[in-house]
Amino acid sequence: MADIETIHTVAELRARVRIWRAAGQRVALVPTMGALHAGHVALMQAAHQHAERIVVSIFVNPTQFAPTEDLARYPRTLDADREKAGLAGVDVAFAPDVAEMYPQGFATTVSLDGPALGLETDFRPTHFAGVATVVAKLFSQVAPDVALFGEKDYQQLAVVTRMARDLDLPVKVIGVPTVREPDGLALSSRNVYLSAEERRIAPVLYRALGVAAQAIRSGAPVAEAVESARDDVRSAGFALDYLDARHAETLAPVAGRGDGPLRLLVAARLGATRLIDNIAVPD
Template sequence: MPSTAPAFSPNVAVVHTVADLRAQVGAWRKAGKSVALVPTMGALHAGHVALMEAARRQADMVVLSIFVNPTQFAPTEDLSRYPRTLEADLAKAQGAGVALAFVPSAADMYPDGFCTTISLAGPALGLETDFRPTHFAGVATVVAKLLIQVAPDIALFGEKDYQQLAVVSQLARDIDLPVTIQGVQTVREADGLALSSRNVYLSPTERATAPVLHRALTQAAKAIAEGAQPAAAVETARVQVTAAGFALDYLELRHARTLAPVASVTEGPLRLLVAARIGTTRLIDNIPVPL
């Protein structure tokens, strides 16, 4: 039985400890229910709602985790500024059919003496890691913990964080976690900007410029699909992004599953990925190359 009674937000039960989480999921399992997990850091938007709704279509019961994970932030990043909107998040979760919200504290997830991390290679190397070298170690550690704590049948992640999706998929395969990792298509504004919790940091002028990222990727993908040399198409996109006022971290063409560099369209399914800064905000995006 749970050690403490869960709090409730209309129809969404809220638990804060692993013991309470496992008690509720265990009860569902005894009743023959399937379980989906949607891991988040809160500040939910329509992209997260799409994840929760997709989860609800595929499982009887949906667990939403809300945890701003400190281990995936570098000392120079925005951990203290990251938006925390629990009441609004729970309202969105209710509307999307979530049954249980797991909202642990940092002390719950990383108790005194915690010293274990996961070593990564493969799709974790390069791209984000070149600029945020500790990021995916933190992501992989917290996701592994959540997958073990919830033991879901399926866990859903947005394709906007495409490298994260690749890392988590590889993680589940490599350590034989009995869960299906599923990506869900990026949700966008009408002008193409990928939805992100960090979009709230954009000034009006920056917000007007931000869709350049998606336009540059789209034009490069179209050019490659129509026979342009990949290197030339990628370089054109880089010039377009920097000319708009972005500070470019990377804009790369990679293998869609391994994220290894590619030189030819014959090397497998392809993905274009970008990360760039405008003002104080760092945006990421990616799209497939339709071949």
């Protein structure tokens, strides 16, 4: 067993972090919603490069789910999560309940602009306000030196990076490359929802992004490459939410390659499962 200490209250968490700080140790935070997989473990492994102590938060944050979304059926696997986090050398799993995170009368939300505009927000209008608010709370609760986020949720990484800068939060936000299945599918807790047939189709998403990124690199107009990737994704049986090229840092819309480093981002649904992915356009 590689079980680890699990803390459920902010007060106990702060007491634990205070002891580490008194010993001069740096602290890393890996925020998650649990159902841990190798993508999360990559964040924990990266955390070791930046800190002596690691906290993984495990909290299925209700405020980032719309009422129609999968909050109720989101996988919850705390015992297995603690085991995996322990094996990855994490010190503490912070697993507050909803009342601890959102006490009676809770009335404050982070308001976002810039990288939060468009893409996910067109389909999940309240999502990033929920994410940013809970991440701001986690930053305040843990007071980490660094916090690690996956590039799989690329817009989320951009939103959190911007928020930390704008609100002068004293934490370095670090992005970690996406961990993939051998066939290219990005690991995601939601992959467990896929039927066998959907799982067979799912890698098309990353393949289509890869083809478009290479085409743009070879000189194809961005709009043409993007349109062709949209066709590939739809033809495979996905219902497409968006597939777009954006500025890699600001996520502002772009007209062409001259507008700066580009990132292609996609969200698409296979049956009841919504998948997201993204890729850098090489220079």
